[in-house]
Amino acid sequence: MSENNKENILSVSDLSICFKTRNGSSKAVDDVSFEVARGETLAIVGESGSGKSVTCYSLLGLIPQPPGVIESGTAQFKTGAEKRDLLSSNKATLRSLLGDKIAVIFQDPMTCLNPYLTIGEQLIEPLCQHKNKTRTQARKRAIELLKEVGIDDAETRFGSYPHEFSGGMRQRVMIAMALITEPELLIADEPTTALDVTIQAQILDLLDDLKKQRNIALIFISHDLSVVANIADRVAVMRAGQIVETGETQQIFKRPQHPYTQQLLASVPSGPKPTQAFQPGPEEQPLLKVEHLKTVFEQGKSGFFAPRPAPTIAVNDVSFELRHHEILGLVGESGSGKSTLGRSVIQLIKPTSGSVQLDGQELTQLSPKQLKPLRQRMQMIFQDPYASLNPRMTVFDALAEPLLYHRIATRKNVTAQVLALMDDVGLAQADIRKYPHEFSGGQRQRIAIGRAIATKPELIIADEPVSALDVTIQAQILDLILRLVEQHNLSMLFISHDLSVVRYIADRVLVMHKGKLIESGDTETLWANPTETYTQALFAAVPQRINEK
Amino acid sequence: MESSELNNNTNPQATSAPAEKGSSLWRDAWHRLQKNKMALLGLGVMVTMCIAAILTPWITVYGYEEQNLMLGASPPSAEHWLGTDTLGRDLLTRILYGSRISLAVGFIATAVALLIGVIYGTVAGYMGGRVDAAMMRFVDILYALPFMIFIILLMVIFGRNILLLFLAIGAVEWLTMARIVRGQVQSLRQQEFVEAAVSIGLGPWAIIRRHLIPNTLGPVIVYTTLTIPNVMLLESFLSFLGLGIQPPQSSWGLLISYGVETMEEYPWLLIFPGLALSITLFALNFLGDGLRDALDPRAAKD
Numbered sequence: 001m002s003e004n005n006k007e008n009i010l011s012v013s014d015l016s017i018c019f020k021t022r023n024g025s026s027k028a029v030d031d032v033s034f035e036v037a038r039g040e041t042l043a044i045v046g047e048s049g050s051g052k053s054v055t056c057y058s059l060l061g062l063i064p065q066p067p068g069v070i071e072s073g074t075a076q077f078k079t080g081a082e083k084r085d086l087l088s089s090n091k092a093t094l095r096s097l098l099g100d101k102i103a104v105i106f107q108d109p110m111t112c113l114n115p116y117l118t119i120g121e122q123l124i125e126p127l128c129q130h131k132n133k134t135r136t137q138a139r140k141r142a143i144e145l146l147k148e149v150g151i152d153d154a155e156t157r158f159g160s161y162p163h164e165f166s167g168g169m170r171q172r173v174m175i176a177m178a179l180i181t182e183p184e185l186l187i188a189d190e191p192t193t194a195l196d197v198t199i200q201a202q203i204l205d206l207l208d209d210l211k212k213q214r215n216i217a218l219i220f221i222s223h224d225l226s227v228v229a230n231i232a233d234r235v236a237v238m239r240a241g242q243i244v245e246t247g248e249t250q251q252i253f254k255r256p257q258h259p260y261t262q263q264l265l266a267s268v269p270s271g272p273k274p275t276q277a278f279q280p281g282p283e284e285q286p287l288l289k290v291e292h293l294k295t296v297f298e299q300g301k302s303g304f305f306a307p308r309p310a311p312t313i314a315v316n317d318v319s320f321e322l323r324h325h326e327i328l329g330l331v332g333e334s335g336s337g338k339s340t341l342g343r344s345v346i347q348l349i350k351p352t353s354g355s356v357q358l359d360g361q362e363l364t365q366l367s368p369k370q371l372k373p374l375r376q377r378m379q380m381i382f383q384d385p386y387a388s389l390n391p392r393m394t395v396f397d398a399l400a401e402p403l404l405y406h407r408i409a410t411r412k413n414v415t416a417q418v419l420a421l422m423d424d425v426g427l428a429q430a431d432i433r434k435y436p437h438e439f440s441g442g443q444r445q446r447i448a449i450g451r452a453i454a455t456k457p458e459l460i461i462a463d464e465p466v467s468a469l470d471v472t473i474q475a476q477i478l479d480l481i482l483r484l485v486e487q488h489n490l491s492m493l494f495i496s497h498d499l500s501v502v503r504y505i506a507d508r509v510l511v512m513h514k515g516k517l518i519e520s521g522d523t524e525t526l527w528a529n530p531t532e533t534y535t536q537a538l539f540a541a542v543p544q545r546i547n548e549k
Numbered sequence: 550m551e552s553s554e555l556n557n558n559t560n561p562q563a564t565s566a567p568a569e570k571g572s573s574l575w576r577d578a579w580h581r582l583q584k585n586k587m588a589l590l591g592l593g594v595m596v597t598m599c600i601a602a603i604l605t606p607w608i609t610v611y612g613y614e615e616q617n618l619m620l621g622a623s624p625p626s627a628e629h630w631l632g633t634d635t636l637g638r639d640l641l642t643r644i645l646y647g648s649r650i651s652l653a654v655g656f657i658a659t660a661v662a663l664l665i666g667v668i669y670g671t672v673a674g675y676m677g678g679r680v681d682a683a684m685m686r687f688v689d690i691l692y693a694l695p696f697m698i699f700i701i702l703l704m705v706i707f708g709r710n711i712l713l714l715f716l717a718i719g720a721v722e723w724l725t726m727a728r729i730v731r732g733q734v735q736s737l738r739q740q741e742f743v744e745a746a747v748s749i750g751l752g753p754w755a756i757i758r759r760h761l762i763p764n765t766l767g768p769v770i771v772y773t774t775l776t777i778p779n780v781m782l783l784e785s786f787l788s789f790l791g792l793g794i795q796p797p798q799s800s801w802g803l804l805i806s807y808g809v810e811t812m813e814e815y816p817w818l819l820i821f822p823g824l825a826l827s828i829t830l831f832a833l834n835f836l837g838d839g840l841r842d843a844l845d846p847r848a849a850k851d
Contacts, residue, residue: 348744368752375750388741392574392763392846401759402749435846451745 007078009185009217011035015073017058020066028054030241036185036217043220043232047470051241052221056187059086060102061094079184100130103178107190112174113162119173120158126181145176149206168199172206179210189221196333197497201541204231223470225268229253237261267475269504272524285360287491288322288345288459293354295344314340316515322459322491329506329523330495337515338495342461345493346378347371358459376406379452383464385444389436395422395447396432402454425450426480442473446480453484463495478505499542503527511535574763574844581843588839594832602648611639613646614797622815632817634807640818643799644825650800654715654784655777661719663773666726671757671765673727674734685731688724696721704792714793718780729772733765766844774837778830801826
């Protein structure tokens with residue numbers, strides 16, 4: 001791919017960075033070397049904490065010093081005939097390069113745009129800063145670029161504020177902003193992680209086109225291997241601050257050399273569910289029966305006097321059944337109402353109308369008191385293991401709470417039960433007195449799962465339980481869930497935006513779009529031939545693994 | 550993820566984890582507090598002061614109204630360690646007697662404010678919607694009432710009574726506490742761990758007690774340590790207006806305000822009561838800081 005006539009625009013060698021804290025120093029980046037050429041996309045892949053972002057930010061002088069210390073290394077950046085070492089440049093030089101020759105696209109477009117300025121204002125700022133353009137010239141250029149990144153009606157949108165754009169559009173604005181000074185090197189830090197899969201596909205295409213047209217070098221930081229497979233020319237795999245393997249994309253994905261790369265590739269859920277043990281009897285009564293469920297949110301605050309704006313219909317006339325011992329996948333993009341549906345089923349949100357029956361018993365009409373005994377039988381696993389655990393409760397407290405509250409255990413034997421539960425979800429028993437912040441994301445999710453199965457429920461609603469986790473951890477948690485479902489005879493509604501995860505875990509799948517259930521079916525049947533156009537578009541947008549291409 | 554060595558421990562009862570009681574947050578906090586030297590010093594000072602205040606009648610040589618007009622205002626000496634005031638009363642004795650009133654007002658009024666404010670704020674924040682709106686408008690109305698008129702009204706209705714003084718101050722100070730707590734709870738309520746608690750089946754009261762209040766402790770403790778000295782000064786203000794305690798009884802606030810009048814001739818009359826208040830304030834601040842860190846498990850472990 002990288003022909004010999006291509007010159008390296010950036011070559012980093014022997015970069016080492018450590019963070020000094022009062023608990024000693026930790027090495028974030030350890031002897032890292034790589035280079036990027038014009039017109040080339042280098043992907044840096046790694047799990048959280050592997051040092052991939054720190055590596056790139058250090059080149060731009062964006063890591064806080066202290067505590068960060070760049071211990072060694074050079075980063076030669078070549079622009080025109082000039083050659084500069086970014087690491088030894090002073091702040092003023094870096095500033096003039098940054099936003100001019102080098103541009104960055106960040107992960108979350110919402111937090112990177114100033115909500116109080118129009119996007120036009122923010123777009124022309126670097127032009128006026130670096131290129132001494134007048135406002136009129138800059139405006140003209142900005143509008144051209146907005147058109148180029150695919151924003152319709154660019155003249156009008158120029159004066160819009162960030163909140164008036166959707167997530168994907170905002171990311172396009174961010175890309176336009178990065179490109180406006182005609183940079184030669186573009187660093188994209190997880191640019192599509194916050195986006196839906198169909199939008200993600202569009203943004204990736206856009207980045208790829210722009211790179212080719214402008215012959216710029218692109219460093220693409222990502223944790224998502226399937227995204228990387230589609231966009232990168234070369235891949236560098238990082239782990240614990242070191243680059244363990246670098247190579248052409250084809251080579252990395254087809255013949256990974258390093259064991260960690262192999263593990264990483266093996267962890268990506270692919271293919272159908274491993275065990276197809278589930279065979280439901282057709283005559284059997286479903287565990288959960290949802291009929292014409294509708295959940296409407298009142299917009300804004302309902303004050304004493306203020307009139308109410310039009311309500312949003314988050315879940316619109318949804319009916320489905322969940323059979324005993326079945327994992328039912330629920331997929332959809334953000335805002336499709338899938339989380340609201342999950343919460344309405346478990347009565348965390350009171351549905352506006354419709355019926356939810358657990359084992360034949362109607363839930364929607366029950367008071368909180370009447371619901372209490374039923375709560376034992378249905379539990380929820382949340383997306384963010386950092387938010388779903390009370391930071392001031394130890395593992396013991398968190399797991400003992402449901403046991404004691406439902407009088408499953410007494411004060412005397414609760415410790416034994418908690419320890420058994422910890423065993424069940426793969427937590428070390430010695431950690432019983434630790435607080436959530438002392439655990440990694442995967443371990444925290446194990447605690448959350450332990451809490452959910454503590455009361456021996458029959459139904460579990462899992463709302464994106466693995467989305468916040470690294471890919472190797474994700475694989476472990478998925479296998480844990482499959483094992484527990486088997487062991488405890490659970491039924492599960494598994495909500496996810498990640499189609500490959502759903503395919504890996506679910507027996508049947510429901511597809512949700514704009515609050516409505518548009519399609520459902522057995523996982524493999526649906527995968528083979530989706531009927532609805534939206535489902536087809538959804539599946540088509542999933543970045544394909546390179547070996548499936 | 551889990552080390553095999555730890556998993557070998559298959560007999561659950563055999564683990565040494567002392568995890569039987571639910572109040573582990575507080576016990577852990579106590580362990581952490583013990584490592585914080587400044588907080589312990591603050592705690593020590595506060596305990597000493599409280600003991601001294603309780604034992605005052607037995608440890609003082611002079612009576613608090615025992616005058617020696619011959620002496621007049623005399624600077625510190627062997628007989629009168631901190632000097633005497635214009636009426637020849639021993640200043641140390643008066644400061645000690647004053648500490649009984651000041652500390653009692655400070656702690657009881659603040660405790661009242663804490664109790665009402667935290668519960669009220671948590672309930673308002675947790676319930677949300679109309680309940681919250683109604684509860685907070687009530688707070689706004691009380692805020693809008695001029696403090697003096699409020700206290701005078703209470704005094705007129707219930708008569709002059711030192712207990713009423715505690716209540717009156719507490720009844721005013723809880724308003725800010727309620728607002729702070731409500732804001733905290735509103736953001737906590739959005740978090741998934743509260744949803745998780747609901748899905749376990751916990752009732753509102755259990756959620757408030759177990760999940761919400763412990764997580765509001767940081768700002769509450771900081772505000773409490775600020776409230777105590779505030780309340781002590783408020784007492785002197787009320788006493789100065791004739792609504793609080795009456796001479797010859799004394800409190801730190803009263804001693805300070807007399808001290809200010811005679812500052813130029815007899816500076817010790819201002820310095821020593823002022824010092825007593827400052828030391829208390831410092832001690833409370835260190836203790837409060839220490840408590841806040843100790844109660845937050847996320848604070849760095851040493």
